[in-house]
Amino acid sequence: MGEKDFRPFSIANPPDGSDRIELHIGAGPGNDYAGQVLEKMKRDSEIYVDGGHGEAFLREDNIKPTILLAGGTGFSYTYAILLQRLKIANNQPVFLYWGTRTLTDMYAYEALVELEKQHTNFRFLPVVDVPEHDWIGKSGWVHKAIMADFVSLEPYQVYVAGRFEMAGVAREDFQTKGLLKQNLYGDAYQFI
Template sequence: MSSICCKVESIEPLTDIVSRVKLAALSPISFKAGQYVKVIMGENDSRPFSIANAPDGSNQIELHIGAGAGNDYAGQVLEKMNTHGEIDIEGGHGEAFFRDTDIKPTILLAGGTGFSYTYSILQQRLKIADDQPVFLYWGTQKLADMYEYEVLIELEKEHKHFRFIPVVDAPDEQWQGKSGWVHQAILTDIVSLEPYQVYVAGRFEMAGVARDDFQKQGLLLENLYGDAYQFI
């Protein structure tokens, strides 16, 4: 797969450590919702980031890059984008893309910036005119980390079959929603996962535990998707 040069249109802070990057590809790029691109940093150095937007035939790519203190892996990518104003990428990559030929009730499970993967799928899924339920469970350390909270609340109002369930790991005293492990919230809410397709993005440890627990609750593994499952 040949590389594609992209102009860096904007880098916008979403939280103290997460930035929204908008790229304009200078040649045609093709991807499916839920795929990722590799940012080329050197001859033998390419770094994967989930695409946060759904494909729409344009040359636009949106990335949500988390680069906290000590995270040179992502921080160097942002630095290069800021310095040069353009970047080379390859994509789309990944087999955990949205399956749109056999629509089932859908659960999207995101931990932290894994949200970008589920957000791409969500946008594509909501384009389909049907009434099959769609759930997005997003787990973060604190509510302030949930940088698209208000956007998701509005989407929930616009689409009657969509529900957004935020899960905060370390809530303050004012929080009245769900807390703890995000995948446990799904297990509590849904008695049987057998009818569902589930898309997962987050830390490998979470993805592994979720797979085991979801299977025990009836999920068919052929209906479980996540890039992590190629490695664990």
């Protein structure tokens, strides 16, 4: 945005040999931080990108059963990890729990339903905070859905993306379910 104004966003596509970088920017009303980025991208013919940084990448050297936890547009980097993970010839299960305020906010819902049909080792579990009256899926806090679904998290790798507050609570709660700290990944953990 400027010489000293760098704004971090997660890359939403896995490495594929192209020069394309996909970002999911939640620039709704009142979000000037993201809205200003979109305005600059529209206005300028070029933007400067510095990346990739952080610890939010798939650990391909030691694939274990995997849980991806995404809150809101934190989905972007879990989506990149999911797509990369599904390319690997490995039958270990992978679960994506995506929490949003409403089902309408889950902008890649149909694409994930299709991926689930194509991959027998993949499960998509949407979680909405404010369910509609006919919603029959999971509701509430996304990390609590994981806590309810698993007796132990000890054998899993868990990747967390979303608000720092959610990541902090998930880290503490997941350890009570046996998750080993070295199997928990997320860029938020560098800051909290």
